[in-house]
Amino acid sequence: MERESQNSEYDGRVMTEEQMETLRKQIAIYTIICEQLLLLHNSLSSCHPLSSGLNPIGGGYFDPTVASSSGHRVSTRYRWTPTSKQLQILERIYDELGSGTPNPKRVIEIATELSEHGQITEKNVYNWFQNRRARSKRKHPQTTTTLTDQADDAAVTTEHEERRSCGESGGFESYDHILFPTPDLGIEHLLSEGNYRQS
Amino acid sequence: MERESQNSEYDGRVMTEEQMETLRKQIAIYTIICEQLLLLHNSLSSCHPLSSGLNPIGGGYFDPTVASSSGHRVSTRYRWTPTSKQLQILERIYDELGSGTPNPKRVIEIATELSEHGQITEKNVYNWFQNRRARSKRKHPQTTTTLTDQADDAAVTTEHEERRSCGESGGFESYDHILFPTPDLGIEHLLSEGNYRQS
DNA sequence: CCTTTATGAATGAAAG
């Protein structure tokens, strides 16, 4: 960090009461966040292995006892996995639609059709199209580009930097060295917190 | 800390560079702590089945660009996530309203109340109710009495919906007393300006 | 086995 040496004048950094207040708020906010994170962490850590209420997780899906005779899926937990046939049809339909608007009504038809080839729900179809489209967009910066791809570039940079590993042995940094790196935090961020700025 | 008295010019608080630096460091420290807590929480919670798809943290509203010079990264971007407490209250209110309307004025009250338990804006509340209602409708095609329309086809019959929060039912309500150093904390001021359409 | 990747699902926010 570079700062000019304090001159005799006060052209250096001066802080008004207002600015100071802002800084205090900022600190306070961080404090709260830390507090909450700690509490949350503690509660989660001491959380009992689900007493109840977690049952509805995958409950609604097809019964897990469906020992697929085709041997495709064995440990069917709750996540739907399209069969090759289904996928094929889905891709075809997706291609037909072009612009990729799932069309709420169409979903039912598709789901119905696909149910012929395996267990599937409308929600599955719906999700599939959502994901398909989103993924497609990320890959090709300009495919059809009918719609404004605004956050496209922003999304591209986000590769697979997300690494939440719990059993990762080697690549975990210890929490020991907590030194403040660049205390160059700007308060502007706090002030422009809302993405939707008042007009 | 004692400020120099040589600045009789300014009636407000004046801050020397040194003091300012101290404050910055303070903020930076909190930032790092938050980062570490977040990472710790994520790594820990992802190790246990009890995590059950709970998001990073509650009230994640802090500045995301605090990446240290060492290439540190905090994935927490900008999306608000209700704390369990907030969610609880929201659900209660939602239930109270029944099929009521989000009520433009009421939102402010709710937001105010919820701000006690974490960062939140009116916009958040508003969106939450919107989403909640829409989601709820998809689940229950109860509106069939009056309209035999495409209510069902517009929806994608949700099989399962709820699956979250492992520790809210237990009764840990520790979030109520969040102590923070700065007495006069006015985060609402920073975070508010929730200006959604109040037609 | 354990790690990495692919992808179904959940959801806050925004558009229409």
Added chain:
DNA sequence: CTTTCATTCATAAAGG
């Protein structure tokens, strides 16, 4: 209010 978008999480599947 309804539908769509974008982001993130968790897990099945694949790779070593």
